[in-house]
Structure formats: C-alpha cells, structure tokens
Amino acid sequence: MADITVRPEVLGAKLRHARTLHRLTQEAVATKLGIARTTLVAIEAGKRGISSRELRQFAELYEIAEGDLLDQGEAPMELEVQFRSTPSAKAAAEEILVANMLNRLANSSLQIESLLGQPRRPIDLPLIEVPKTGALERHAEDAALNLRSRFGIGLGPIQNLWALMEFEMGLRVFERPLPPRISGAVAFDEKLGGFVLLNSKHILPRRRVTAVHEAGHVLTRTTGIAVHFEGGRSTDRTERFCDLLGVAFLAPAAAVRRKAKELKELSGEFSVRQLLMLALFFGVSIEAMTRRMESLEMLPQGTYESLRDQGIGLEHRERVAEEMALEEDVTPFTPRTLLLAGAAYNRELLSEQQIASMLELSLVDVRRALQDAESGSGEMVLDLAE
Numbered sequence: 001m002a003d004i005t006v007r008p009e010v011l012g013a014k015l016r017h018a019r020t021l022h023r024l025t026q027e028a029v030a031t032k033l034g035i036a037r038t039t040l041v042a043i044e045a046g047k048r049g050i051s052s053r054e055l056r057q058f059a060e061l062y063e064i065a066e067g068d069l070l071d072q073g074e075a076p077m078e079l080e081v082q083f084r085s086t087p088s089a090k091a092a093a094e095e096i097l098v099a100n101m102l103n104r105l106a107n108s109s110l111q112i113e114s115l116l117g118q119p120r121r122p123i124d125l126p127l128i129e130v131p132k133t134g135a136l137e138r139h140a141e142d143a144a145l146n147l148r149s150r151f152g153i154g155l156g157p158i159q160n161l162w163a164l165m166e167f168e169m170g171l172r173v174f175e176r177p178l179p180p181r182i183s184g185a186v187a188f189d190e191k192l193g194g195f196v197l198l199n200s201k202h203i204l205p206r207r208r209v210t211a212v213h214e215a216g217h218v219l220t221r222t223t224g225i226a227v228h229f230e231g232g233r234s235t236d237r238t239e240r241f242c243d244l245l246g247v248a249f250l251a252p253a254a255a256v257r258r259k260a261k262e263l264k265e266l267s268g269e270f271s272v273r274q275l276l277m278l279a280l281f282f283g284v285s286i287e288a289m290t291r292r293m294e295s296l297e298m299l300p301q302g303t304y305e306s307l308r309d310q311g312i313g314l315e316h317r318e319r320v321a322e323e324m325a326l327e328e329d330v331t332p333f334t335p336r337t338l339l340l341a342g343a344a345y346n347r348e349l350l351s352e353q354q355i356a357s358m359l360e361l362s363l364v365d366v367r368r369a370l371q372d373a374e375s376g377s378g379e380m381v382l383d384l385a386e
Contacts, residue, residue: 006070009046014069016044018062021081021100023092033057079103079187080224094179095227098197101176101360102185102225106195108358109172112340115349121170121193126150128219130241137295140244143219147249155255157282161208165196165215166336173211173334175200176360185227186214194218200332203314205285209246216242247292251282260298272312276320286317332365341366342373 019029026044030037033054042048050058059066081099084091113121128143130136148154151168158164165171171194178184178199183206187195196214198207210228217226220238234240259281263274279289290304333341341359344350350358356366 007046008043008049011050011069012044012046015058015062017103018058018064019044021103022062022096023081023083029061032061079189082222082224082226084227084229091181091229094182098178098182098185098227099225101178102174102187102195102197102227105174105176105197105360106172106187106192109195109337109340110192112344112350112358116340116343116347118340120191123193123218124168124170125215125219127221128216128241130220130238132237136237136241136244140241140248141253143241144245144248144252148252155252158250159283160335161211161250161283162334163336165211166334169215169218170194171196171215171218172337174198174337174359175207175332175334177201181229181231183228183230184210184214185225186217186222187225188218188221188223190221190223203285205279205283205288208250208283209285209288212246212249213242216245219245247284247288250284251289251292253296256282256292256296257298260293272307272316273320275307276317277324279317280321280324286312286314331369332361333369338369338373342370345370 019026026037026040030040033040035054039048043050055066055069058064059069081095083095083099126146131139151164153164162173165173173196175198178197178201180199180201183199183202185197187197194215196211198210198214200207202210213228217238220241222238228239234243256278259278260270260274263277264270267274275289275293276286278293279286282289284292286307287304290299290307293299294301294303337359341350341355345352345355352363352366352370355361355370356363359366
C-alpha cells in the first residue's frame, strides 16, 4: 500500500462520493469487489489505505480515472444526489452520467477559482419557502417580480440571462451536450454555492426557462444535486414552483399583456405570427409563451395543442426571427467562466489543454474562445479609484 500516497481521508471521501453517484450501496460494491463490507466502510472513512490493485478495481467500477482518485487536492464537493425514485434502467444511467458531469464541472470551477485566489461566492438570492398548501401560481409570480426588482431589471426582456445568473445571482452556469430527455441539473451547497448545468442540444428558449427553473432550486435552498428530465408534471411542490417561476421571471404577466395588446393594435389582430413575435421578444419557446398566455386567460385552454397539431413549431419561429433580424449566439463558454479561464491561462496557471479537460470542452473551442478574448485585450487601461 506504500505506493498510494494520497491521504486516506481524501481518497475515502472521493470513493464514497463516486459510489453514491453510481447509486450503489456499500453491500453491492463490497460484493462486486470481493471484500467485506466492513473493509469498504473503513476505506471510505479514511481509516484504511488501499493497494494499487484495489485502486484499479475502484476506478474501473466507478468509471473514473485513477489519476483523479490520486489527486492530492482537497476532497471533492460531496453533495447528495436527489435521484428519481423509480427510473427505468436507461433513465437511471443518464441520471448518473449527468450528476457525475455536474459534480466534475462544479469541482473544476472551484479549483479554477482557488487558483485565481477568488473568495467563495455567496449566494445573492433571497430564501423562498414554498408553502405546503394552496395555489403556487401567485407565489411564483410574486417571487419573479421581487427578483426583477432586486436586480433592477424592470419588466422588459432579459437579454443576457447567463450574465445575470453568474454575476448578479452568484451561480456558475455550464452548457454541455446531455441526453435528449434531460433538460438540465442543479447543485447547491450552503458554503460552496450553486451550479447549473443546461443541455446545449436544446434550443436557447428552452434552455432559458430551464435555467431559471434550476435557479429556483437555489432560491428554495434545495441542497444536493438534482437532474431534471423533459416532460411530465411532477407532484413535488418545489418542482412545480420552479416550473412556474421559470416563465413568470422571463415573461412577467403585466409585460405580456401590454406587449400582446401592442401587437394586436399594430396589426389589427392577434395571429400566430404575433404569438411567435411575443415568444421571441421574451426569449421563450412557443410552448412556454402559449401556455403562459393560457394560464393568464389571454388564450383559450388547449391553444398550444391546436398549434402543435397544425405543425406550428421551430421552423416558423426561426422564420419570424429572421424577419425581425434576431440572432441567437451559441458559445461553449458562459461570460464568467470565460473570464476565469482567460485569467488562469494568461497567468500561466492552466494550459489550453488543462482548461479543456477541466471544463469538458474541445480544445478547438477553448483555443478559439481564448483567442477571441485575447483580441480585445489591447484596449486602453483606465485608472479605477479604490
């Protein structure tokens, strides 16, 4: 065991966290590895070291690089994963994959912040308690308006949601390709803060609503990691509140009514085209906008299903967007993450390859982003008063 130099308590914490992320019990792991459960308990508690052979067995079982287990740094952020109770085998595998990815990205972002001497980021969000009974619609509307007031953004559309979430709310936001059925995931810890992972395969309007949904879990201080699937209505009241908050924050009721009235007065009618323009104005999907107007009793219930049956969809939205000269930028980096990565690279703390590996991006994307950021570095430096 002498060749394993990582501290037993650090290695034990990593192994315990990896087992949890794979939804395996101590009994199951002990059986797979052919060791006593008491031995595994001692290893995870940091009271027993392991051999090179055992390290290899753990790494293969948990699908993790041996180098990651041998990292001498601090023990990783350990958050309990809020797994769905009865998923199918495929859904369970996807849930584990995404929870693992968010855990890695969260720990990588903390590592980069530490390298740059950045202090822990306090969550600059009010605590919202979800009532146990009663309608949640008004609760979500009030919370959305209070948030907008807190950040001084009025009732207009939010152009750069990622910047707002990262710089104002204190969250770390990532966009990565995920299984199609998964919309995103969120991790929250009182000391370490909040982390949001979004499915970059989904169109931007869907990602925006998902992003606010995930922020809702931080607002309600839901600790741990939660992975969220597309479709289906949850019976959990916190989940329902976060669903309502997503659209209420991006498309305030008063603003939706006012803008819809303006569009109708301008054209003399409110058609599908005006509905698409409204969705584009607030940066939400056709479904989100239509259901929002249904809930506000501005459109009859079942309007979205009718539009869907008629084939109204993304193609029509994109056509109207072209007519309105609207473009949706796609970039692998969110604003704050790019700033941190650029600073770490410029100070020679991390290489391009290390940044790509830590943030799970292609080297080409990292190189291009850093070069673009570098192209604007020749600007005049100003003297900022302390």
